[in-house]
Amino acid sequence: MGSIDATELGSEKKPNPGKATILAIGKAFPQQLVMQEYLVDGYFKTTNCDDPELKQKLTRLCKTTTVKTRYVVMSEEILRKYPELAIEGGSTVKQRLDICNDAVTEMAVEASRACIKNWGRSISDITHLVYVSSSEARLPGGDLYLAKGLGLSPETHRVQLYFVGCSGGVAGLRVAKDIAENNPGSRVLLATSETTIIGFKPPSADRPYDLVGVALFGDGAGAMIIGSEPDLVLEKPLYELHTAIQNFLPGKALQDTLHSTVNLYNLTLLFHGADTEKTIDGKLTEQGINFTLSRELPQIIEDNVESFCKKLIGKAGLANKDYNQMFWAVHPGGPAILNRLEKRLNLSPEKLSPSRRALMDYGNASSNSIVYVLEYMLEENRKARNMKEGDNEWGLILAFGPGVTFEGIVARNLDV
Incomplete structure (x- = not known):
């Protein structure tokens, strides 16, 4: 497709032929809602840390981030089961991945279901899946577990983007756009899912940056349906x-x-x-x-x-x-x-x-x-x-x- 001037498109805002469109959006979150004003005391209590200087620093960071609320997978129940996550220096990558792998799949399934419901078409109409996460590591990847959890067809074409970080959502959109535009009639489910448990640690003066993550990052999942040539009777391009x-x-x-x-x-x-x-x-x-x-x-x-x-x-x-x-x-x-x-x-x-x-x-x-x-x-x-x-x-x-x-x-x- 060539370049288009906005004035040539008329007032009805119909999709341009062959161009990918976002057709639906969905999201999901874990159950724990964290209020920023209570985060500092809770975090230092959970990690059994009483360093006043670090506590003061985190208090300042919590104010400067402008964050008011966040959702997190981490809970008292998880820490009771895995107390080593709050202890400095232990080898805990296996425990973290066990938690994260399950959590991101659960959230991705929920967000995808919400998105498909908003879309209004059958799940059997999904032809491709793009899955994005920087919070898990396993073979087979989370794309397969998501496809299985949703009941997608075994013929669904899957792509996964791991450890792309904050650019992952837009990278996933770019990949979904390419798929949709090069496969006429396709409908691509893009799902993203993240949890901070993969990097949760007790406060340490040797790792001052960790406090930035504590003050800033949150958990959740998102989903979008992408396709070209939308059926304007059944679909609402956004x-x-x-x-x-x-x-x-x-x-x-x-x-x-x-x-x-x-x-x-x-x-x-x-x-x-x-x-x-x-x-x-x-x-x-x-x-x-x-x-x-x-x-x-x-x-x-x-x-x-x-x-x-x-x-x-x-x-x-x-x-x-x-x-x-x-x-x-x-x-x-x-x-x-x-x-x-x-x-x-x-x-x-x-x-x-x-x-x-x-x-x-x-x-x-x-x-x-x-x-x-x-x-x-x-x-x-x-x-x-x-x-x-x-x-x-x-x-x-x-x-x-x-x-x-x-x-x-x-x-x-x-x-x-």
Whole structure:
């Protein structure tokens, strides 16, 4: 498909032929709801830690994250069964994976069922499954357990994306888009599921970053149905996925090579930075997953996001679109990332409202978060339409993950 100017599409907002659309959204959460104001005392009591300095630091972090509530799999029952999870230095990866593997499947099944119910068609019409998680590790993978739990046909084509981190939800959308557009008549179920138990640890002065995770991350699952050429009698298209790209920031060695190529061919290098593959760093160890984020991450995103957005919008043929005339569905990695993106692109405060709401209500739920943001986006679009304030037909879906990897999709709001 070629590029399309928004003015050529008329007022009915019908999907463009051959383009993938999101046809339904669903979500699910574990039973434990954590109120941020009570988290600090509960966490230090659970882990039998009485370090006043660490407690004070976590208290500050809990306020700066802007998170109000989150859902978590971790419970008193789990800690009674596995007390070693709250003890420093033990080999607990087997116990963690036993818990996580079951939990993410249960949540993914629930979110997928909710999505299929919202879709309104038979589960037998699902032809492909894309499954995303950074919270489990097993063979066969969670895609098979999800397919089995839902009762999908054994002929369902499956793809799984493991350990993609916060960019996983948009990466999954990109993969689902490719599948839908290259397999006429297909219906793709995209499911994401995450739990923080894989990285739960007691507080330690040797691992100050762990407190950021305690203050910020949450658990849950999300699901979407993606397909092209929707049956407008049976299906309600929500968003058209018009153009998708992925870029990573080159590390120093690769960047030196790219600079040589730029000089040789008079090209333009898109990204700036060095050794960015360590900016978001995770390793699976005997104590679960050890995960760190560099302090430079918000700055790296700020430095590169505008050039990435220009490239994405230009590829879709919308180079002259005003940013504030578009909607912005951005993965809420944290308030600093949202603040810097807003400032760099000179966005009106309301543009990132769905992202900030998702962060406040669910924390950073990794790959799931973009599902929650898109759902809030629909809610705000409908509210604006009812108030005759108009809406923004075109917009961007963005996420940032390990690499540092930028995922982006130019989308159209079809919810009329």
